[in-house]
Amino acid sequence: MSTPVDDELWSAIGDPTRRTLIDLLLASGPSTATSLSAGLPLTRQAVSKHLAVLDRVGLVHAEPAGRERRYHVDEAQLARAAAQLASVGATWDARLRRIKRIAEAIERSRNNTEGE
């Protein structure tokens, strides 16, 4: 009955900071935790933890390059996440429409009864 949603994925993208990180990675391409933290009111370690969360659900991947760890977005996974967002929104919309339809039906039957 409830929308079929991957809760781990949701809580990953539910965090505003992590959405910002995804945005930054999409805008700037593969980046390190250090360079990402430079433009944010966060320490490198905080960014690193968020990237670890995103990595764990597969939204980003780390590529070791020398002494750096360069993170990049997994496009397929992000597309999947976007699809889930759309799906939840669509489910709610459908429910709202159904409720509205039922409410209108009740309204109609009430008017009929009044008319008798």
Next chain:
Amino acid sequence: MSTPVDDELWSAIGDPTRRTLIDLLLASGPSTATSLSAGLPLTRQAVSKHLAVLDRVGLVHAEPAGRERRYHVDEAQLARAAAQLASVGATWDARLRRIKRIAEAIERSRNNTEGE
């Protein structure tokens, strides 16, 4: 540059428990914290706190009825939330498409240079 999203609204619907509460309210119509908690592995107070959060961002409203407080979904606000979900998903999709387009352009120019 970042997607224009109401962070409070997002963190409200980012929580799995709160999404479940919204689903239940949509399915069962206006309900009290007590009746909602009956079908969940949560105490009434926990449900009450979540409802307070949802109330604060305007996704639900409480209607005092005798000794009860009956909560119902604000349909307009939920529709707005659904739209934001869709919007973020669409933004990511657009970015992914743009990246893919650029990648292909680079690929093409590389092939051209090779051909010289």
Next chain:
DNA sequence: ATTAATCCGCAACTAATAGTTGCACGTAAG
């Protein structure tokens, strides 16, 4: 009307998680 049963909000406590600082290790460059 008095008593009992609900439904609720408020406050104190606990558990989990975001964020911080500090340190030690590996890699790159002088």
Next chain:
DNA sequence: CTTACGTGCAACTATTAGTTGCGGATTAAT
């Protein structure tokens, strides 16, 4: 070799989800 940079790991703090335990208010029962 030494200096500097990027990283991970561990300990600490702060905020938040969840619990329990009250006391107040409304409905129902005797």
